[in-house]
Amino acid sequence: MTGLAIKGRARVLGDDINTDYIISSRRKRDSLDPQVLRQYLLESVDPNFAATVEPDDVLVAGENFGCGSAMEVAATVVVGAGIKAVLAKSFSRTYYRNAINNGLLPVICDTSAIKEGDRLSISLGDGFHVRNETAQTDLTAEPLSPVVYAIVMSGGLVNCFQSLGGFPDPAQV
Amino acid sequence: MTGKTIAEKILSAKSDSDVRAGDVVICRIDHLVATDGSMPMTIDYFERMGGTSIANAENASVSLDHYSPPPNRTTADLHNQIRKFAQQHGMSVFEVGDGIGHQVMMETGRALPSDLVIGADSHTVTYGALNALATGVGSSDLAAAMIAGRIWLRVPETIKVNLDGTMGDKVHAKDIVLSLVKELGADGAAYKSLEFAGPGIANLDMDARALLANMSVEMGAKCGLFAVDETTRAYLTANGSRQGTPVSPDPDATYCQVVEIDLSRVEPQIALPHQVDTVVPVRDAPQAPIHMIYIGTCAGGRASDLHEALAILRQGERIAPGVQMIYTPASRTTLSQVSKDGTLAEFVEMGGVIQTAGCGSCCGTCGVIPGDGINVISTANRNFKGRMGNPEASIYLASPITCAAAALNGRITNPKDIAS
């Protein structure tokens, strides 16, 4: 199994970023396509956010990222915008699941010292490594359980069902 | 080894193993439910995952409640797509006007004691009131569950909420749960199960329990669970349901935290805009002008909510000029009940507006949307900026009693100050 490596620029957000802030419910009335919705990403937090997203940006949040509704577009819109990982002190449980299932890496770690624009690198192989290249510090991330690790390594639950036809067997990963 | 909580017992049974908090297991599902909000993506995932049939289609339901009725062509077409998929795969459909899926699930015996129910909607937790471990997931999880009849779950730690005593006059279950949200915070129960216990529960009817379980997710909880008692059994019998297999916690179960609430000391509470955990007692709240009162949602749209509001409204001559008063019944059964008992007509004669049973104005997907600068007081469970479809409106959350007091005075009012 090959590892997973992500490098990108930190985009710092606050605590309690709810799914309605990530993508407003009213935008869903017209389309569910992440490529359409990405232009409204985080508009309630910062109307210019979507326009300034670069591929490989990493979202960096405080506590309880993705709280509120369980709507999955809040995860797919982030993936649609080219973002591959979210670092947060904690996630709402439905957001955590939706991220895992869609191949967006949710990393639980202490994000307090990360500044807007810091260069971050995240790798997942034999273990979980998160490094702030700008500040030259290593962050301790919470490890993934075997079932979750197996899903992440298959690229998400969709890929996993496509290739295995069902849930992964953690013993096989 | 010490005993188990309700969540540990249910998830042990559903995974055929002996599990404890922190374990991640793959579990069998008893029932699954989607909404018109989550179903289109679920269908998409189902197809991408290579799904051809639903594992237990007789235990799969979808509710057309968020766009009830559909406000535009796109959502009307989505409904047609959902109906077609459901018919093809043998899923039950709760039609436009049947009500909020969560209410219908409880009324039709689709969630029973000890069941594991997952729903692609965060308020699936509501059926914890009936001793079912019910939890919200996203569309991909639901699609996988449809195909495999299973889901991966982390066994949650449990916070025990001990209720003692009886609520005072003009106090409502909403005030209990807002006090709890204030104490624990919007993520105070993240990934955890809330287990409601103690002698105070005997004094709470099923509507009150459903509200407490419903708003567990406002503290980030995975589920909010009650044990089974006389009230549960009577509710199941009245709805013609089977009784299920009740699960109680072991006396020596391990809890990560215990919260004590003396119901006799709970005062009317209000959540200020725009966070559910910015809660203050109504007597200390700013007496902000109120332009709209909203009675509805899976937190506060049941018949008892309309009744409690009316009991206060009757104390005044009329509602304050310029105040809009809107009621969205939680379900068709609710609507039928308030029609038959005359309270619907009474509310309309006082100036109230009635919307189609369903989610209504809760999240801005259909129904009345408040205008810019409007202050709404609502029985709902969420008050994020933009929640009702307009980020320029402000939403206060309170009991139907406190909402009605505000309608009479046109500003936030402690219901205890309304003469009765």
Ligand code: SF4
């Ligand atoms: S009433 Fe509101 S909270 Fe409940 S299911 Fe509908 S949109 Fe969600």
